[in-house]
């Protein structure tokens with residue numbers, strides 16, 4: 001359970017409080033040398049990448065518009081504080097089930 005003084009908190013409640021989150025694979029194609037093309041966890045700043053680099057994430061929780069990403073650890077730590085509503089993905093672009 002995260003504290004309100006957690007180092008990862010710096011105002012995300014302004015845009016992430018009580019929003020819908022969808023669990024999905026990170027699938028944005030990225031150009032490795034374009035730092036503005038990547039996404040980070042909104043809390044711990046861990047990087048999301050489609051490429052298979054060390055210490056990057058390949059799936060997480062995202063807002064329906066895909067602008068904000070939250071890693072699994074931060075999701076579990078902050079879900080109560082932020083009152084997120086987890087919705088099923090209706091995204092037909094990712095029909096694969098990674099657990100099959």
Ligand SMILES: [Zn+2]
Pocket residue numbers: 041042043044045046070071072073074075
């Ligand atoms: Zn995180």
